[in-house]
Amino acid sequence: MFAVPELQGEFENMRVLSGIQPSGTIHLGNYFAMMKPAIETQNDAETYLFIADLHALTVLPDPGDLKSRINDVALDFLACGLDPDKTVFFRHSDIKQTMELTWILSCLTPMGFLERCHSFKDKIANGIKPNHGLFAYPVLMAADILLYKSTTVPVGKDQKQHVEVARDIALRFNNRYGDVFVLPEERIRENVAIVPGTDGRKMSKSYGNTIELFGNEKQSRKRIMSILTDSKTLEEPKDPETCPVFALYKLFASEFEVAEMAEKYRAGNYGYGHAKQALVEVFMEYFKPMRARRAELEADSGYIESVLSKGAAKAAETAEETLREVRVAIGLD
Ligand code: ADP
Numbered sequence: 001m002f003a004v005p006e007l008q009g010e011f012e013n014m015r016v017l018s019g020i021q022p023s024g025t026i027h028l029g030n031y032f033a034m035m036k037p038a039i040e041t042q043n044d045a046e047t048y049l050f051i052a053d054l055h056a057l058t059v060l061p062d063p064g065d066l067k068s069r070i071n072d073v074a075l076d077f078l079a080c081g082l083d084p085d086k087t088v089f090f091r092h093s094d095i096k097q098t099m100e101l102t103w104i105l106s107c108l109t110p111m112g113f114l115e116r117c118h119s120f121k122d123k124i125a126n127g128i129k130p131n132h133g134l135f136a137y138p139v140l141m142a143a144d145i146l147l148y149k150s151t152t153v154p155v156g157k158d159q160k161q162h163v164e165v166a167r168d169i170a171l172r173f174n175n176r177y178g179d180v181f182v183l184p185e186e187r188i189r190e191n192v193a194i195v196p197g198t199d200g201r202k203m204s205k206s207y208g209n210t211i212e213l214f215g216n217e218k219q220s221r222k223r224i225m226s227i228l229t230d231s232k233t234l235e236e237p238k239d240p241e242t243c244p245v246f247a248l249y250k251l252f253a254s255e256f257e258v259a260e261m262a263e264k265y266r267a268g269n270y271g272y273g274h275a276k277q278a279l280v281e282v283f284m285e286y287f288k289p290m291r292a293r294r295a296e297l298e299a300d301s302g303y304i305e306s307v308l309s310k311g312a313a314k315a316a317e318t319a320e321e322t323l324r325e326v327r328v329a330i331g332l333d
């Protein structure tokens with residue numbers, strides 16, 4: 001069963017929820033901003049994590065790809081320490097209540113809430129021809145969050161506005177129909193709010209600048225060695241604070257190691273190649289046990305499916321309870 005420990009202090013009334021789209025291979029930005037913080041709360045707070053396959057439909061993925069990516073994301077989370085006896089871990093599309101709540105919330109959502117969303121505007125600016133799903137996506141995300149009465153949503157900075165939309169929709173609902181929903185808050189770790197990619201921009205599957213958690217080791221090394229830096233010579237002193245290699249190194253290394261590397265940057269006679277090599281080493285070391293665990297889990301056919309269906313049963317129970325309250329509140333019971 002779900003062995004949520006006795007909750008105390010700040011965790012007492014906390015319900016943590018987050019989701020990730022199975023739209024590509026999990027990378028360091030996803031891991032440090034969302035996966036790690038969400039997994040870490042499972043011992044202290046009630047935690048719900050899901051694979052947002054319905055969200056991924058906005059880009060109409062190939063059906064075979066979608067299926068295998070869902071499996072891969074599940075493996076990644078379990079390898080990284082998600083304990084399915086503590087976290088309710090499920091596949092989004094297994095929870096049919098989400099669709100009903102999405103429609104109800106859609107009718108309460110002013111167009112302006114969605115027209116303002118940066119993520120939608122950025123996609124259009126990048127030449128994506130939007131479908132209605134992409135436009136309405138924040139309402140689906142609001143339903144995900146509100147259905148479980150989540151208090152706390154760990155995400156990267158780019159999702160902040162979507163959590164704000166969920167909060168605004170919850171407020172509109174509560175003002176009109178009474179206090180059914182909890183108002184959720186995003187939880188963003190400032191030091192990992194925007195993890196840089198190999199080209200210095202935000203690491204993102206859509207920019208092709210990612211360092212994958214469990215890519216082939218040779219390839220990961222190559223990716224790290226290809227990180228874009230300025231053209232300072234080996235001898236010149238360098239500024240660690242503007243360098244993506246240093247920013248990534250900081251995610252793994254101890255305070256002492258970080259201070260030591262910063263010192264070397266500033267002193268000169270320390271090349272970007274040296275820093276990249278140090279990054280390769282901490283990266284490999286950090287993910288080594290998780291890589292081994294992933295290989296073990298991968299060999300256990302049927303495990304993922306059993307974990308996800310058990311999670312879906314529990315998630316559906318919570319979702320149905322909330323939806324029952326919603327139906328009563330709006331006069332549809
Ligand atoms: P991507 O931009 O690669 O498609 P997603 O949109 O699937 O990533 O993001 C999944 C989660 O990871 C979200 O909470 C998002 O905010 C976070 N995230 C993704 N990339 C980064 C990054 N470079 N820095 C910080 N957080 C990130």
Ligand code: TRP
Pocket residue numbers: 017018019020021052055140141144145153155159162
């Ligand atoms: N929109 C999120 C992303 O692209 C994924 C997501 C869907 C999500 N539903 C959510 C995140 C609910 C937090 C809470 O990364």
